[in-house]
Amino acid sequence: MKVGVFDSGIGGLTVVKSLLKHQLFEEIIYFGDTARVPYGSKDKNTIIRYAIEAVEFFKNFELDMIIVACNTVSAYALTEMQEAATCPVIGVVEAGVLATQNALQDKNANILILGTNATIHSQAYEHGLKALDFHNLQAKATPLFVPLVEEAIFDGAILQATLQHYFENLSKPNAVILGCTHFPLLEDVLGRYFGKETQLIHSGDAIVEYLEKEFTFKKKQTNTSIKYFASENPDALRLTAKRWLNV
Numbered sequence: 001m002k003v004g005v006f007d008s009g010i011g012g013l014t015v016v017k018s019l020l021k022h023q024l025f026e027e028i029i030y031f032g033d034t035a036r037v038p039y040g041s042k043d044k045n046t047i048i049r050y051a052i053e054a055v056e057f058f059k060n061f062e063l064d065m066i067i068v069a070c071n072t073v074s075a076y077a078l079t080e081m082q083e084a085a086t087c088p089v090i091g092v093v094e095a096g097v098l099a100t101q102n103a104l105q106d107k108n109a110n111i112l113i114l115g116t117n118a119t120i121h122s123q124a125y126e127h128g129l130k131a132l133d134f135h136n137l138q139a140k141a142t143p144l145f146v147p148l149v150e151e152a153i154f155d156g157a158i159l160q161a162t163l164q165h166y167f168e169n170l171s172k173p174n175a176v177i178l179g180c181t182h183f184p185l186l187e188d189v190l191g192r193y194f195g196k197e198t199q200l201i202h203s204g205d206a207i208v209e210y211l212e213k214e215f216t217f218k219k220k221q222t223n224t225s226i227k228y229f230a231s232e233n234p235d236a237l238r239l240t241a242k243r244w245l246n247v
């Protein structure tokens with residue numbers, strides 16, 4: 001199977017990492033809209049317009065599926081992308097909601113949703129979780145994590161101060177939804193901050209769980225080919241991919 005993976009920038013590489021780990025696809029076409037990142041501060045109409053342009057871009061490749069490896073786009077533009085595309089389009093929000101359900105037995109569990117301003121404003125996770133009877137929800141927009149990750153700042157004083165700034169007044173959660181594909185890059189520091197008892201829900205692992213349930217993958221792909229495209233400076237994206245994924 002040949003899949004297109006779309007994100008506003010480099011965050012979707014965390015989803016690619018999970019896809020590679022589980023050896024699901026023969027070919028991956030990655031597109032990061034690096035010229036226009038961040039999407040998380042944009043409004044709904046702009047996000048939809050950019051998302052439809054991404055579908056048009058993918059039409060050059062005869063794909064079997066498109067994975068929207070961006071929570072912001074999944075929250076606002078999934079239906080529009082599905083209407084514009086000729087193959088299935090899968091988003092990370094629904095997958096993340098189902099992964100959270102699978103990870104938690106207790107409907108009273110305290111769930112902290114993190115995301116961009118747009119994702120948190122959409123309340124997409126809250127709607128999904130409430131429909132599954134989870135009601136003890138906190139949501140926090142943490143947009144500063146995006147440029148920190150883009151700058152490859154994964155620890156240190158600036159990040160610690162940012163964690164403090166965002167989280168000091170929150171009650172301790174049982175699970176944290178990393179509702180932005182940039183955030184798994186901060187998994188170590190977030191894990192240390194919240195402690196071992198708090199589960200972190202990762203969009204990449206969630207999408208793998210979802211795909212394995214909904215689709216049939218005949219055999220493990222051990223030699224996946226990946227092509228990287230970006231709307232600006234594709235070499236920088238390729239370099240980051242090489243550093244993070246070794247491919």
Ligand code: DGL
Nearest residue numbers: 011038039040071072181
């Ligand atoms: N990676 C995007 C997401 O999952 C966020 C980055 C952005 O603001 O564009 O929401």
